[in-house]
Amino acid sequence: MERIEHRACFGGWQDVWRHESTALGCTMNFAVYLPPQAHEGKSAQKLPVLYWLFGLTCTEQNFITKAGAQRYAAEHGVIIVAPDTSPRGDAVADAESYDLGKGAGFYLNATQQPWATHYRMHDYVAGELPKLIEAEFPASERRAISGHSMGGHGALVIALRNPGRYRSVSAFSPIVAPSQAPWGEKAFSAYLGADRETWKAWDATELLKTAMERLPLLIDQGEADEFLASQLRPHVLQAAAEASGHPLTLRLQPGHDHSYYFIASFIGEHIAHHAAALRA
Template sequence: MERIKNWASFGGQQQVWRHASTSLGCAMEFAVYLPPQASEKNAKLPVLYYLSGLTCTWENMVAKAGAQRYAAEHGLILIAPDTSPRGVNIPGEDDSYDFGSGAGFYVDATQTPWARHYRMYSYVTQELPALIAEHVPAAEMARSGIFGHSMGGHGALVCAFRNPQLYKSVSAFAPIVAPSRVPWGEKAFTGYLGPDRSTWNSWDATALASATDWRKPVLIDQGMADEFLENQLKPQLLANAAAAAGIPLTLRLQAGYDHSYYFIASFIGEHIAHHAQQLRR
């Protein structure tokens, strides 16, 4: 573990760390925001993970979302990993924006040559929490939440639904809720998981809704001016599945907002407040 960046922010510290990942077989970076409360003696604070979308790194949320202000207000530690392995030199991984580099889709790939490195699910749910537990003394790992945007919203929902014992809160901005049924997901899942669609359901939040034990509140915001709404996102599919399964999901359709970080920055305070409420129960 090597700290490579550190900025003062809202009384706390915005840091970036680099390490050798055993899950992914490459060097990885992730961001940590330590609110001012983390410097108090014997501090133990909730942890909130943010998963970014296609083409992004940790930097998009850190620089554009304005999350540090609200994390400082509520006393939450924010963790933002990258979106895929980096520098593993698989042929074709840089050929398109929606598969390969920057597009790990938070699954554990089973197909050659992706299975060796593209294991973002294991990284997010196992390796990264272990690193935080070891290197961030103020982190209380038993109080962890997760949220994300677009591909990262898909990842957050899947991680929570598959691991209700690990996370106490979840939310998403414009998530890909049914990747098995939209072009982005079909491309990624075919490449990472293979053509057998029966194996895809365990990585699809809408499909998982009927099987998960998750029963804590879910918050989703979706911009109505989002160019990807009808073709790639389809939030009503998850809303319907959640209602049928008894999952308390709130879907807020926000008029005039698109898929950008202007949208995320407009509502991130409310999302962090949602997590703070759940994580302090």
């Protein structure tokens, strides 16, 4: 690994690291915020980790520069890890649109070429990255996961697909039913093929119907979000949760849109939510 950024922040350090990913077959960046409790000599105890997943077009930079999360992570003693949204590099397949290819990995394992060679973001986020973090940083196996938009979809799906791996999960403006949304339909058709039955394994609404673990879901959604009706449709997940008896807290926030202004407004509450679960 190579550390490429190192900045003091709220008594801790906001770093960015680069490494060679086996799961993705390329070089990847990820951001790590180490709160003051992680400093050598201050605590011998390993700290819990919140994994943050980004939306379309983002890199590891968006959350660490716009969300204001470090202040709350320092307060609660939580490490935050934020990986990139897709594999990167000249050898990685791409498309000429923002919602497919680089920056749009959708946190799944692609089965169709040319995507299947590198696009295995589920295995990277759920498997390879936590092993790396827990081996190289003062991080415990107490994990939480959250994200925004496409990353909210990723957080929900990864938590539902991996029972027992996370203590808590939350999302901002998630794509809750990608099989029924233009963004998801485009990506799933390319990455997974035409058989819609295979899509269900990567759709939070579908996964909720058969989920064995009743991990409570916390979702914040802005009522002024420009993508609310066409792409996000949280009421679809709400109906599935009610039908299956799965615990869901869906908070509709008046006046808020899809931007990081929305995330910054409520990220403190989300980190407090995760911190409580991680301490339990």
